[in-house]
Amino acid sequence: MSLINFSLKSLWQPLIIIFVLILLAPIFFILISLFGEYNANWNHLYNYVLSKYLLNSFFLILGVSMLSTVLGVGSAWLITNYNFMNKAWLEWAIILPLAVPPYILAYTFTGLFDSYGTLNEIIKNIFDTKDNYIFFPSVRNIYGAIIVFSFTLYPYIYLTTRMAFLNQSRSLMEAGKLLGFNSWSLFYKLAVPLTRPALIAGLALVIMETISDFGAVEHFAVQTFTIGIFRTWFGMYDLNTAMQLSSLLLIFIAFFVVLERSERNKMSYTYANSTFKKTDSKNLKGLRSFYAFLFCFTPLFIGFILPIIELTNWAIFFPSENFFSENVIHSFFNTIWLGITAGIICTMFALFINFLKRFDDSLFLRSSSQFLALGYALPGLVLAVGIIQFFSFLDYYFVSYFLKISIVGSVIGLIVAYTIKAYALANNTIESGFQRISSSIDDVSLSLNGSKFSIFYKIHIPLLKTSILTSLLLVISEVIKELPATLILRPFNFDTLAVSTYIYASEERMYEAASPAMLIVLIGLIPIFFLSRIIRDSRPGKT
Amino acid sequence: MKKEILTIKKLFFEFKKDNEILTDISFELAEGEILGILGPSGIGKSSLLRLIAGLEKPKSGEILYYGQILSNKDIFIQPHQRGIGFVFQEKVLFPHLNSLENVKFGVKGNKIEKEAQAKKYLGLLKAEKFEQSYPNSLSGGEQQRVAIARALAPEPKTVLLDEPFSSLDIDLRKDLRNDAKDLFKKTNTSCIIVTHELEEARVFCDRILRLEKGSIKEVTI
Numbered sequence: 001m002s003l004i005n006f007s008l009k010s011l012w013q014p015l016i017i018i019f020v021l022i023l024l025a026p027i028f029f030i031l032i033s034l035f036g037e038y039n040a041n042w043n044h045l046y047n048y049v050l051s052k053y054l055l056n057s058f059f060l061i062l063g064v065s066m067l068s069t070v071l072g073v074g075s076a077w078l079i080t081n082y083n084f085m086n087k088a089w090l091e092w093a094i095i096l097p098l099a100v101p102p103y104i105l106a107y108t109f110t111g112l113f114d115s116y117g118t119l120n121e122i123i124k125n126i127f128d129t130k131d132n133y134i135f136f137p138s139v140r141n142i143y144g145a146i147i148v149f150s151f152t153l154y155p156y157i158y159l160t161t162r163m164a165f166l167n168q169s170r171s172l173m174e175a176g177k178l179l180g181f182n183s184w185s186l187f188y189k190l191a192v193p194l195t196r197p198a199l200i201a202g203l204a205l206v207i208m209e210t211i212s213d214f215g216a217v218e219h220f221a222v223q224t225f226t227i228g229i230f231r232t233w234f235g236m237y238d239l240n241t242a243m244q245l246s247s248l249l250l251i252f253i254a255f256f257v258v259l260e261r262s263e264r265n266k267m268s269y270t271y272a273n274s275t276f277k278k279t280d281s282k283n284l285k286g287l288r289s290f291y292a293f294l295f296c297f298t299p300l301f302i303g304f305i306l307p308i309i310e311l312t313n314w315a316i317f318f319p320s321e322n323f324f325s326e327n328v329i330h331s332f333f334n335t336i337w338l339g340i341t342a343g344i345i346c347t348m349f350a351l352f353i354n355f356l357k358r359f360d361d362s363l364f365l366r367s368s369s370q371f372l373a374l375g376y377a378l379p380g381l382v383l384a385v386g387i388i389q390f391f392s393f394l395d396y397y398f399v400s401y402f403l404k405i406s407i408v409g410s411v412i413g414l415i416v417a418y419t420i421k422a423y424a425l426a427n428n429t430i431e432s433g434f435q436r437i438s439s440s441i442d443d444v445s446l447s448l449n450g451s452k453f454s455i456f457y458k459i460h461i462p463l464l465k466t467s468i469l470t471s472l473l474l475v476i477s478e479v480i481k482e483l484p485a486t487l488i489l490r491p492f493n494f495d496t497l498a499v500s501t502y503i504y505a506s507e508e509r510m511y512e513a514a515s516p517a518m519l520i521v522l523i524g525l526i527p528i529f530f531l532s533r534i535i536r537d538s539r540p541g542k543t
Numbered sequence: 544m545k546k547e548i549l550t551i552k553k554l555f556f557e558f559k560k561d562n563e564i565l566t567d568i569s570f571e572l573a574e575g576e577i578l579g580i581l582g583p584s585g586i587g588k589s590s591l592l593r594l595i596a597g598l599e600k601p602k603s604g605e606i607l608y609y610g611q612i613l614s615n616k617d618i619f620i621q622p623h624q625r626g627i628g629f630v631f632q633e634k635v636l637f638p639h640l641n642s643l644e645n646v647k648f649g650v651k652g653n654k655i656e657k658e659a660q661a662k663k664y665l666g667l668l669k670a671e672k673f674e675q676s677y678p679n680s681l682s683g684g685e686q687q688r689v690a691i692a693r694a695l696a697p698e699p700k701t702v703l704l705d706e707p708f709s710s711l712d713i714d715l716r717k718d719l720r721n722d723a724k725d726l727f728k729k730t731n732t733s734c735i736i737v738t739h740e741l742e743e744a745r746v747f748c749d750r751i752l753r754l755e756k757g758s759i760k761e762v763t764i
Contacts, residue, residue, distance in 0.1 A: 440635040447622040447629045448649030462639045
C-alpha cells in the first residue's frame with residue numbers, strides 16, 4: 001500500500017509543481033525587472049508623469065471607495081434590517097451590476113451623457129432648447145470614472161457586508177437597544193464596527209478591480225497607473241520600463257491582497273455561534289419605505305438598468321452590427337470556447353488539489369493553493385506583460401528550438417492568462433463544496449469501499465455537481481469580461497466579445513459595440529443567479 | 544471460552560486537535576462478543592474505534608485481527624481491507640444515493656448479488672419499506688437503520704458502533720438497539736460499541752470496558 005501511496009504522490013506532486021510554476025512564472029518575470037537597468041524612459045516617466053499617474057489613481061481609489069461603501073453598506077443594512085416596498089426582488093436584483101464590466105458602463109455613460117448623447121437629446125427635445133445646449137455635464141473625466149466604478153463594483157461590498165449583517169445576532173442588537181441606542185446609533189456604533197472586517201474585505205476587492213481596470217479609464221482618458229503601463233509599452237515601445245511600472249503596481253496590489261485575506265479570516269469571528277437568534281426585520285411605511293426603496297433601487301438603475309436600456313436601444317434601433325452578424329458570431333464562439341477551456345482547466349485543478357488536501361493537508365498543498373489563488377488580484381495588463389516575457393523566454397530556449405513554432409501570440413497565452421486570473425474563483429467554489437461534505441462521509445466510504453479514486457468519482461463528484469457547474473460558469477463569465485490581457489495576448493485577427501466591444505467603442509462606433517456588449521452582460525448574469533441563491537440561503541438558522 | 548479475534552496491544556495515540564490521548568491501551572474481543580467501551584466525552588472513545596478501523600494511524604502499539612497484523616510500526620492495512628464495519632454517531636448516509644444504493648455501496652459481487660445482499664440486510668433491520676427513499680426523506684431512526692444495514696451488508700466479522708443510538712428518542716433507541724443486538728447475535732458478528740451511558744452498555748453488551756485518562760479498565764456488569 002505504501003508503494004501505491006508513493007507512486008501516487010510521485011505522480012501528483014510534480015504535476016502540481018509544474019502547474020504552480022507556470023502560473024507564477026509571469027509574476028516572477030515582472031518582479032525581476034525591478035532589479036534590471038532603468039533607462040531614459042523611466043527617468044522621463046519618473047520626472048514628468050509618474051506623479052500624475054499616482055495622484056489620479058489615488059483620487060480614483062478614494063472616490064470609488066467612499067461612494068461604493070455608502071452604496072454597498074447602506075443597501076445591505078436596509079435590506080437586512082427593514083421591510084420596505086419591493087424588497088423581495090431588490091434583495092437579489094441589487095447585485096445585477098456585477099454582470100456589467102466597468103468598461104461597458106463607461107461606454108453606455110458616454111452614449112447617454114455626452115453632448116449629443118441620448119439623455120441630452122431627450123432634454124433638448126422636451127424643452128426645445130438650442131442645439132448646442134448641454135444639460136448633463138461631461139462624464140469623460142475622473143468624476144465620471146468614480147461613478148462608473150462605484151456603480152458597478154458596490155455589489156462586492158454589498159455581498160460581504162450583507163453576509164456579516166445577516167450573521168449578527170438579534171441578542172447583540174437588543175443589548176444595544178437596552179443601552180439606549182436608537183436605530184442610527186445601532187447602525188454606526190454597533191453594526192458597522194462589527195462588520196468592519198467584511199467591509200474591508202469587500203473594499204479591498206473594489207480597490208483591486210479599480211486599480212486593475214484598463215477599459216473604463218482609457219475611455220474616460222483618466223491617466224492612471226494602468227494607462228501609464230499601456231502607453232509606455234505601446235507608445236514608447238519600451239517593454240522593460242512597462243514591466244518596471246507593472247512591478248510597482250503589483251507590490252501595491254499585494255498589499256490589498258494581504259489586507260483582504262486577513263480581514264476575511266477575521267470575518268469568521270463576527271459570525272454566529274450556537275446562541276444565534278436571527279434579527280427581525282422592521283416594517284417601514286409610507287415615505288420611509290419609499291426612501292429605502294429609492295436608496296437601493298438607484299444603484300441598480302444606474303449600474304444595470306440604464307446601461308441595459310441604452311445597449312438595447314443601440315442594438316435594436318440602430319442594428320448596424322446585430323447579434324447574428326458574422327463578426328459577433330465569431331467573437332461569441334471564440335469567447336465561449338476560451339471560457340470553457342479555461343473553466344475546465346481551473347475546475348479540474350481545483351478539484352484535484354482540494355481532493356488531495358482533504359486526505360493530506362500538507363504545507364505543500366496548502367501553500368500551492370494559496371499561491372494559485374493570488375492570480376485573481378493580478379491586473380490583466382500586468383499579467384499580459386508577464387506572460388509575453390515568460391513565453392518569449394520559453395520560445396527562445398525551448399519551444400522554437402525543439403518544435404520550430406512560437407507560442408508568443410498564440411491562444412495558449414490567453415488560456416494561461418485566464419487560468420491565472422480565474423483559478424481563485426474555481427478554487428473558492430470547489431473548496432466550499434468540499435467543506436459541505438462531512439469528513440465522516442469519507443470515513444464511511446473508506447471503510448466500505450476502499451480506494452480514494454472511487455470515493456472521488458462515486459461520492460465527491462456527484463455531491464459536487466452544483467459546485468462544479470458554478471465554478472465553470474464563474475470562470476466563463478470572468479473570461480468573457482476580461483479585456484486588457486485579451487487585447488494584448490490574442491492572436492492576430494482573433495476577436496473576443498470584450499475585444500470587439502472595445503474596438504468599436506474606441507472608434508466611437510457605439511451602435512456596433514452594443515451587440516457584443518449585451519452578450520457579455522447576458523452571459524455574466526448566469527453566475528449572478530447562483531450568487532443570489534447563495535445569498536438568499538445564507539442566513540444562519542434558516543430552515 | 545470463545546476464540547479471541549481482535550487483539551489490541553499497548554496502543555498509543557495522540558490527537559492534538561482535540562487534545563485527546565490514549566496511552567497503553569490493551570484489550571481483546573472474542574468472536575460474537577458485544578463489547579462496550581464506556582467513558583466521558585472527549586476521552587478518546589471514538590478515536591479508539593477509528594484506530595481499529597484504520598481511519599487513524601497509532602503512534603505505537605499493535606492491532607491484530609484473526610492473528611494478522613492490521614497495524615504496527617511497519618505495517619498499516621487500509622480501512623477497506625480490514626473487513627471491519629463502522630457505524631458513525633452522525634447520520635452519514637450518502638445523500639445522493641437512495642437507501643438500497645447506500646447499502647449496496649460496500650457489497651462485493653455482481654449487480655444481482657449486490658442487490659440481493661443489500662435487500663437482505665435492509666429486511667433484517669426492518670428497513671425494506673424505504674429502500675427507494677433518499678436520506679433527506681428518512682427520520683433519524685430510519686437513517687440509522689439504513690446505516691447499520693450498510694455496515695453489515697458486506698458481512699464483516701466485526702462491527703464498530705460509535706454512539707449510534709445517541710441522537711434517537713428513548714423508544715426508538717430501545718427498538719433499534721434490540722433489533723441490532725438480535726441481528727449481531729444471529730449472525731455471530733462481534734461488535735464494539737462506544738457509549739457514555741452505563742445503562743445502555745449494560746443492556747446491550749456482554750462485557751464493558753471503561754476508558755479513563757487514556758487507559759482502559761474492565762467494569763463488572
